[in-house]
Amino acid sequence: MKVVFERQELVRFGHCDPAGIVFYPRYFEMLNALVEDWFTEGLGVDYAQLLGPRRIGMPSVRLLADFKRVSRMGDRLCQRIRITRLGRTSLALAIAFEGPDGLRVAFEQVLVCTSLETHRPTPFPDDLRAALERAAGDTT
Amino acid sequence: MKVVFERQELVRFGHCDPAGIVFYPRYFEMLNALVEDWFTEGLGVDYAQLLGPRRIGMPSVRLLADFKRVSRMGDRLCQRIRITRLGRTSLALAIAFEGPDGLRVAFEQVLVCTSLETHRPTPFPDDLRAALERAAGDTT
Amino acid sequence: MKVVFERQELVRFGHCDPAGIVFYPRYFEMLNALVEDWFTEGLGVDYAQLLGPRRIGMPSVRLLADFKRVSRMGDRLCQRIRITRLGRTSLALAIAFEGPDGLRVAFEQVLVCTSLETHRPTPFPDDLRAALERAAGDTT
Amino acid sequence: MKVVFERQELVRFGHCDPAGIVFYPRYFEMLNALVEDWFTEGLGVDYAQLLGPRRIGMPSVRLLADFKRVSRMGDRLCQRIRITRLGRTSLALAIAFEGPDGLRVAFEQVLVCTSLETHRPTPFPDDLRAALERAAGDTT
Numbered sequence: 001m002k003v004v005f006e007r008q009e010l011v012r013f014g015h016c017d018p019a020g021i022v023f024y025p026r027y028f029e030m031l032n033a034l035v036e037d038w039f040t041e042g043l044g045v046d047y048a049q050l051l052g053p054r055r056i057g058m059p060s061v062r063l064l065a066d067f068k069r070v071s072r073m074g075d076r077l078c079q080r081i082r083i084t085r086l087g088r089t090s091l092a093l094a095i096a097f098e099g100p101d102g103l104r105v106a107f108e109q110v111l112v113c114t115s116l117e118t119h120r121p122t123p124f125p126d127d128l129r130a131a132l133e134r135a136a137g138d139t140t
Numbered sequence: 141m142k143v144v145f146e147r148q149e150l151v152r153f154g155h156c157d158p159a160g161i162v163f164y165p166r167y168f169e170m171l172n173a174l175v176e177d178w179f180t181e182g183l184g185v186d187y188a189q190l191l192g193p194r195r196i197g198m199p200s201v202r203l204l205a206d207f208k209r210v211s212r213m214g215d216r217l218c219q220r221i222r223i224t225r226l227g228r229t230s231l232a233l234a235i236a237f238e239g240p241d242g243l244r245v246a247f248e249q250v251l252v253c254t255s256l257e258t259h260r261p262t263p264f265p266d267d268l269r270a271a272l273e274r275a276a277g278d279t280t
Numbered sequence: 281m282k283v284v285f286e287r288q289e290l291v292r293f294g295h296c297d298p299a300g301i302v303f304y305p306r307y308f309e310m311l312n313a314l315v316e317d318w319f320t321e322g323l324g325v326d327y328a329q330l331l332g333p334r335r336i337g338m339p340s341v342r343l344l345a346d347f348k349r350v351s352r353m354g355d356r357l358c359q360r361i362r363i364t365r366l367g368r369t370s371l372a373l374a375i376a377f378e379g380p381d382g383l384r385v386a387f388e389q390v391l392v393c394t395s396l397e398t399h400r401p402t403p404f405p406d407d408l409r410a411a412l413e414r415a416a417g418d419t420t
Numbered sequence: 421m422k423v424v425f426e427r428q429e430l431v432r433f434g435h436c437d438p439a440g441i442v443f444y445p446r447y448f449e450m451l452n453a454l455v456e457d458w459f460t461e462g463l464g465v466d467y468a469q470l471l472g473p474r475r476i477g478m479p480s481v482r483l484l485a486d487f488k489r490v491s492r493m494g495d496r497l498c499q500r501i502r503i504t505r506l507g508r509t510s511l512a513l514a515i516a517f518e519g520p521d522g523l524r525v526a527f528e529q530v531l532v533c534t535s536l537e538t539h540r541p542t543p544f545p546d547d548l549r550a551a552l553e554r555a556a557g558d559t560t
Contacts, residue, residue: 013471014303014452018296018353019197019256020472025172025294028165032434048494051433052440057159064204070259073298074468116159119210153331154312154443158436158493160332165434172294188354191293192300213438214328299477299536305452308445337439339490345483350539396439399490 001082001094004135005042007034011075021070027105028063031095034079035111042081043131055116056125061090062110068103075099083136089113089121091132141222141234144275145182147174151215161210167245168203171235174219175251182221183271195256196265201230202250208243215239223276229253229261231272281362281374284415285322287314291355301350307385308343311375314359315391322361323411335396336405341370342390348383355379363416369393369401371412421502421514424555425458431495441490447525448483451515454499455531462501463551475536476545481510482530488523495519503556509533509541511552 009030017023035058039047050056071077077097085092095107115122124132149170157163175198179187190196211217218238225232235247255262264272289310297303315338319327330336351357357377365372375387395402404412429450437443455478459467470476491497498518505512515527535542544552 011468012453012456013297013467014305014449014456016298017293018191018298018300019199019259020298021199021259023172023294024200024203025165025168028168029434032163032165033432036432036434046494047433048431048492051158052493059159059161059207059210060164060205061207062205063164063207065200065202067199067201067203070199072468073472074466119159119161151328152313152316153327153437154309154316154445156438157433158438158440160438163434169294173292176292176294186354187293188291188352192353212328213332214326298471299479299539301479301539303452304480304483305445305448308448312443312445331438339439339441339487340444340485341487343444343483343485343487345480347479347481347483350479399439399441 001084002137003080004083005038005081007037007079009077009079011071011073011077013073016073021072024067027065031107034081038081043128043135045128045131057114057116058111059114060109061112064108066106068105069099069101071099071104077104086132086136088123141224142277143220144223145178145221147177147219149217149219151211151213151217153213156213161212164207167205171247174221178221183268183275185268185271197254197256198251199254200249201252204248206246208245209239209241211239211244217244226272226276228263281364282417283360284363285318285361287317287359289357289359291351291353291357293353296353301352304347307345311387314361318361323408323415325408325411337394337396338391339394340389341392344388346386348385349379349381351379351384357384366412366416368403421504422557423500424503425462425501427457427499429497429499431491431493431497433493436493441492444487447485451527454501454515458501463548463555465548465551477534477536478531479534480529481532484528486526488525489519489521491519491524497524506552506556508543
């Protein structure tokens with residue numbers, strides 16, 4: 001599977017706990033921001049428009065995280081998204097946060113496209129579906 | 141497996157997102173606070189003492205969350221911890237957050253006991269090990 | 281001015297930073313939760329109902345915090361709310377977080393009652409106004 | 421007073437509350453990250469090094485926020501730092517978050533340089549003092 005989006009993020013003071021390492025709920029905040037930026041910058045489907053005026057949600061239904069190595073304040077994490085499955089209303093991603101010493105966290109995330117009126121699954125809107133298919137290419 | 145700790149938590153305004161439902165990183169903050177309270181109140185091993193002066197960490201190495209139903213501001217979640225495996229340096233938990241309509245989130249979490257000097261695994265200290273064994277009873 | 285609401289809160293691992301003390305944005309999360317509980321438990325006006333179905337918001341327009349002493353994981357903070365001014369659409373509070381060694385943080389907060397449709401100020405609804413007047417008594 | 425550091429930040433889904441606007445504790449997370457980046461990128465004094473190996477803290481002792489207009493998911497905030505006073509152990513800043521419609525939040529923040537061993541004030545280290553003086557120029 002190819003990487004469909006990649007960026008770097010700095011581990012900040014506010015991400016870290018008294019043990020001096022990333023407090024794991026902060027990793028999930030990073031993860032959510034990454035997916036947001038992928039939609040807007042990578043897929044060209046503005047996330048704020050999608051969840052705001054268009055009333056389409058993208059909640060997680062399943063999320064697995066394997067914490068492999070600790071991350072400390074000042075570290076730069078390379079964050080990479082891969083698409084592992086693209087369905088009619090759902091999307092499975094494999095996401096890696098890597099440091100210079102190797103993998104820090106491996107995530108598997110299943111997102112579902114929902115109506116924000118009903119919180120029920122709904123097919124991806126056409127522009128998002130087309131962008132996801134282009135991104136996934138022949139790799140899924 | 142029996143429930144080893146149980147409490148209720150109110151879903152707050154600050155837990156919720158513009159879709160009006162819990163923003164998933166906030167569930168992990170709730171989860172961490174729950175485990176903290178279990179240690180201090182349930183096991184009788186003060187969590188702040190453990191991670192502070194005693195320099196023993198309990199980081200997660202694996203965390204799985206299945207999000208079954210949405211939670212809204214004002215909901216009361218019943219949170220229950222079960223022990224699924226107790227090793228020499230690690231502990232696997234099954235944790236459920238339930239609402240009146242049934243299961244909201246099911247977590248599987250593996251915690252490892254570490255030295256906060258080295259961030260390497262270390263056996264549970266005797267008092268914690270004894271408390272965990274008592275809690276687990278003959279169920280693991 | 282008399283205290284209109286008081287409770288205790290435990291400083292948690294997740295509130296603290298690599299310096300081992302409360303990361304100040306977490307104090308504001310505690311503050312918001314405190315005001316929420318005051319409305320629901322102290323004033324008898326359910327905060328989730330107010331901001332949800334009733335579509336009444338209570339945003340801060342001004343917030344001052346004086347950080348007097350550091351707080352560490354495991355500390356118990358006594359949190360006290362006083363009303364300093366009660367207007368037609370706004371409310372000024374003085375809030376103290378105290379530890380055994382004295383004042384930790386002193387907040388002054390001005391909240392405004394707004395319509396969540398327009399985000400414009402609106403008079404307090406009757407039940408909330410009556411509850412606030414009872415709480416403030418002859419002290420304002 | 422001149423602006424000593426400026427950048428833009430996107431208002432994210434995770435910053436916003438069920439009212440669809442920024443939850444105010446998230447503004448303080450943004451503020452802390454801004455000051456962090458100013459130190460590292462603007463002043464050339466690596467914040468992670470400062471608070472990590474160098475054991476110098478920069479806690480807030482006073483913080484005032486005036487919330488002027490609401491911010492919504494997808495907004496871009498222009499964030500600007502000005503120095504209002506530079507003392508031997510403390511630093512006062514005026515920070516503005518602006519949207520296209522004008523000022524959203526105005527902060528006044530007093531930071532104190534402390535030893536992370538004692539949490540007591542200590543003079544700014546020489547490199548930080550020199551960088552702050554260069555930044556403040558003849559404006560303070």
